[in-house]
Amino acid sequence: MFFLSQRDHGFIWRMVHEEMLFGSFPLAELMNLSSWENMENGTSVEEFILLGFTGTWHFRVCLVVVFALTYSLTLTGNASIIALVWMTKNLHTPMYFFLCNLSFLEIWYTTGVVPKAIGVMLGSSQTISFNVCILQLFFLLSLGSTECFLLSVMAYDRYLAIRYPLRYSSLMSSVLSARLALSSWLGGFLSVSLLAFLTSRLTFCGPHVINHFLCDIDSCLALSCSDTWPVEMATFLVSIIVVVASCVVTLISYIYIISSILRIQSAHGRKKAFSTCSAHLSVVTIWYGSTMFLYVKPSAQNSLDLNKLMNIFNTVVTPLLNPFIYTLRNKEVKQALGQAFTFQKK
Numbered sequence: 001m002f003f004l005s006q007r008d009h010g011f012i013w014r015m016v017h018e019e020m021l022f023g024s025f026p027l028a029e030l031m032n033l034s035s036w037e038n039m040e041n042g043t044s045v046e047e048f049i050l051l052g053f054t055g056t057w058h059f060r061v062c063l064v065v066v067f068a069l070t071y072s073l074t075l076t077g078n079a080s081i082i083a084l085v086w087m088t089k090n091l092h093t094p095m096y097f098f099l100c101n102l103s104f105l106e107i108w109y110t111t112g113v114v115p116k117a118i119g120v121m122l123g124s125s126q127t128i129s130f131n132v133c134i135l136q137l138f139f140l141l142s143l144g145s146t147e148c149f150l151l152s153v154m155a156y157d158r159y160l161a162i163r164y165p166l167r168y169s170s171l172m173s174s175v176l177s178a179r180l181a182l183s184s185w186l187g188g189f190l191s192v193s194l195l196a197f198l199t200s201r202l203t204f205c206g207p208h209v210i211n212h213f214l215c216d217i218d219s220c221l222a223l224s225c226s227d228t229w230p231v232e233m234a235t236f237l238v239s240i241i242v243v244v245a246s247c248v249v250t251l252i253s254y255i256y257i258i259s260s261i262l263r264i265q266s267a268h269g270r271k272k273a274f275s276t277c278s279a280h281l282s283v284v285t286i287w288y289g290s291t292m293f294l295y296v297k298p299s300a301q302n303s304l305d306l307n308k309l310m311n312i313f314n315t316v317v318t319p320l321l322n323p324f325i326y327t328l329r330n331k332e333v334k335q336a337l338g339q340a341f342t343f344q345k346k
Helices: 006-023 034-039 057-087 094-111 116-123 130-163 176-202 218-224 229-263 267-295 304-330 332-344
Strands: 049-050 127-129
Touching: 006 332, 034 176, 034 267, 049 130, 057 116, 057 304, 057 332, 094 116, 094 127, 094 130, 094 176, 116 130, 127 130, 130 176, 130 218, 130 229, 176 218, 176 229, 229 267, 304 332
Parallel strands: none
Antiparallel strands: 049 127
16 A cells, blocks of 8 residues: 655646546646555656646647747758858858858757657657667757857857957968867767766656656656755856856957957947847847757756747757857858859850
C-alpha cells in the first residue's frame, strides 16, 4: 500500500480534467499503479511523456501546419544565406563568415525541436527516453550558448569595421575570425557540459509527464523528486556567464559603434555605417530579450505555460526571422540575391 501526497492528488485531478476537456492525455497512464508504486519506492522513470499543446485535434493540426511551414522556411532561408555567401566573392568577409556560422547554427537549433514537436502534437511520438531528453536539453542549451557568443563576436567585428575602417582587414584577419568562430562553438558546448551532467544526476520518481513540447531545464526541475538547488544554481551561474557576459560585450561594442557613427561628418556616411550593423542589432535585441527571460533567473518557479510560449519564440520564430532580417536590411546581400536571380534567368 502506498499513499499519495497533496501534490500527487493535484496532478491526478489536473490530468483527469485535461482528459475530459481535450482528450490530450492518455488516462490509462494514471491507472498504471506500478508507476505510482515506483514513485513511492523512489525508482527513477526511464522515459517521459511530452504533453505538447492541449486543445482540440483541429487546433493541434493547425499548429502542426504552422510549425512545418516555419521549419521549411527556416531551412530554406538559412541554407540560402550559406549558399549565397559561398558563391559570391564580394561576401567573402569576416562579417559574412560569422553570418554563415549563425545560419548553420540556426538550422540545427530548430531541427532539434520542430520535428519532435510535430510528432508530439500529432500524438505519434509523445514519449521520449530519459537519455534522449538529456541529450536534447544539452544540444539546445549548447547551441543557444554558442549563438550568444557568436552574436557578441559579430558585434565586436562591427565595432572594428566602423571604428577602424582603414585597419579593419588587418585587425580582423581570416585567421582571427576562424579562431573566434571556433572559440564560440567550443565555449558554447563546454559551458553547458556541467549543467547537463548535474541534470542527468537528478532523480525522477514520477509523475513522468512533461507539460512541454521539448525537454528543458524548468520542466525537468519541476518533475524531479531530488534536491534541485545545485541544478538551479548552476543554471543561474551559466546564464550569468554566457548570456549576461556576452550581452555586456555586445552592449559595450555598440556603445563604441554609436559614438563612432555620431563622429562621422556626412549624413550619408552615418546612414551607411548604421546600415552595416542595423540587421545584427535587430537580431541581438530579439535573441537576448527572450533568452534572458527564459534563463537569467535565480529560481525555476516561472509559469511553464509562459516558458512554453517563449520557447516557441526562441526555437521556432527567431531562426526564421534571422535570414529575412539580414536579407531585407543588408544592401550587399540584396545585391547578391539580385545577381543570383539574374544569372539564373540568363
